[in-house]
Amino acid sequence: MQLKNDLILRTAKGEKTERTPVWLMRQAGRILPEYRKVRESVNGFKELVTNPTLAAEVTIQPVDILGVDAAIIFSDILVIPEAMGLPYEMIEAKGPLFPKTIQSESDIRQLRGKDAAADELQYVYEAIKITKKELDWRVPLIGFAGAPFTIMAYMVDGGGSKTFSKTKKMLYAEPALAHALLSKITAATIVYLKRQIAAGVDMLQIFDSWAGILAPDVYNEFSLKYISEICNAINEVPVTVFAKGAFFARKEMASLKCNTIGLDWNMDIKESRTIIGDAKTLQGNLDPCVLYASFDDIKKETQKMLNAFGPYKHIANLGHGVYPDTDPEKVKYFIETIKEYSPKMR
Numbered sequence: 054m055q056l057k058n059d060l061i062l063r064t065a066k067g068e069k070t071e072r073t074p075v076w077l078m079r080q081a082g083r084i085l086p087e088y089r090k091v092r093e094s095v096n097g098f099k100e101l102v103t104n105p106t107l108a109a110e111v112t113i114q115p116v117d118i119l120g121v122d123a124a125i126i127f128s129d130i131l132v133i134p135e136a137m138g139l140p141y142e143m144i145e146a147k148g149p150l151f152p153k154t155i156q157s158e159s160d161i162r163q164l165r166g167k168d169a170a171a172d173e174l175q176y177v178y179e180a181i182k183i184t185k186k187e188l189d190w191r192v193p194l195i196g197f198a199g200a201p202f203t204i205m206a207y208m209v210d211g212g213g214s215k216t217f218s219k220t221k222k223m224l225y226a227e228p229a230l231a232h233a234l235l236s237k238i239t240a241a242t243i244v245y246l247k248r249q250i251a252a253g254v255d256m257l258q259i260f261d262s263w264a265g266i267l268a269p270d271v272y273n274e275f276s277l278k279y280i281s282e283i284c285n286a287i288n289e290v291p292v293t294v295f296a297k298g299a300f301f302a303r304k305e306m307a308s309l310k311c312n313t314i315g316l317d318w319n320m321d322i323k324e325s326r327t328i329i330g331d332a333k334t335l336q337g338n339l340d341p342c343v344l345y346a347s348f349d350d351i352k353k354e355t356q357k358m359l360n361a362f363g364p365y366k367h368i369a370n371l372g373h374g375v376y377p378d379t380d381p382e383k384v385k386y387f388i389e390t391i392k393e394y395s396p397k398m399r
């Protein structure tokens with residue numbers, strides 16, 4: 054069987070396509086009333102994540118309702134630390150919390166190794182299989198993981214933070230400990246992503262959500278090095294690297310063995326193309342807050358973005374996840390604008 058709509062895969066591989074493909078980071082969940090209905094039928098976020106049938110259902114909702122060109126598997130980057138032995142809680146209206154954190158070498162030693170950790174995530178592979186079946190070759194399915202540094206930040210600080218000062222302290226005060234933890238996360242992530250591929254995902258995205266808190270040389274040593282290891286290990290499907298706030302690392306990111314680099318809205322599009330060069334596909338980068346504007350302004354800003362990227366080697370998206378209180382009609386208008394306008398740019 055062949056995918057009916059493989060625009061995003063062809064674009065990731067650098068091929069010239071008939072229009073620009075589009076999807077939204079955090080499209081599964083958050084904005085749709087249809088998601089909230091399923092969410093309210095279970096006892097909390099984690100129950101939804103670990104229920105393959107329901108996870109598949111909310112994965113497919115944005116394809117049916119919004120008309121995006123790809124699905125992204127409903128899961129979370131935090132399933133990896135949990136599989137390694139640090140369970141998380143998702144506190145309503147607050148976010149993730151890790152009751153147990155990593156502070157010492159013995160904490161790291163006690164974490165599960167790569168294969169045992171990946172074995173814990175059968176519910177993700179099962180959700181991928183069900184999703185693939187139910188998508189019935191309509192659009193590709195994106196798998197994902199957090200970048201090792203972003204995962205480390207949650208494992209050491211124990212939850213969201215403005216500064217992640219415990220994590221940064223470890224980088225500066227105990228670099229060997231930080232590298233030991235990052236190596237262990239990286240090894241587990243590679244096995245996890247390979248199993249996602251075996252279960253059926255068509256492409257992968259690495260989310261480095263906290264890249265922006267590091268100085269450039271520190272970023273290279275503690276984050277990019279491990280992202281690079283992941284990229285080098287994955288040959289089966291196209292890979293996207295999205296490092297939020299890492300404008301300073303765009304030049305180095307151009308040397309990653311990945312197909313696509315995600316831009317956030319702080320990164321000037323033309324400048325990014327100049328820095329990164331022509332080899333990579335770029336993804337992004339409308340400010341999610343533009344979707345609070347009027348329909349007319351959404352159209353104007355979306356067309357401006359498309360013009361700046363140009364017709365090829367661009368996967369349209371927001372510059373970070375869609376905000377929870379965004380009107381789904383505005384999201385649909387963003388998507389329709391791309392579908393209507395981008396063919397005319399060819």
Ligand SMILES: Cc1c2[nH]c(c1CCC(=O)O)Cc1[nH]c(c(CCC(=O)O)c1C)Cc1[nH]c(c(CCC(=O)O)c1C)Cc1[nH]c(c(C)c1CCC(=O)O)C2
Nearest residue numbers: 078079080081082083098126127128129130148260262374
């Ligand atoms: C940092 C990060 C996390 N999770 C993720 C990241 C990286 C992307 C980014 O930077 O936004 C990635 C993620 N989380 C979720 C997905 C599903 C697929 C998608 O729609 O993109 C993906 C790709 C579901 C989720 N993950 C979470 C929800 C909301 C939970 C709910 O329904 O109550 C969803 C749908 C919870 C979550 N998970 C996380 C936080 C901080 C929170 C709480 C706040 C929030 O909503 O973002 C950690």
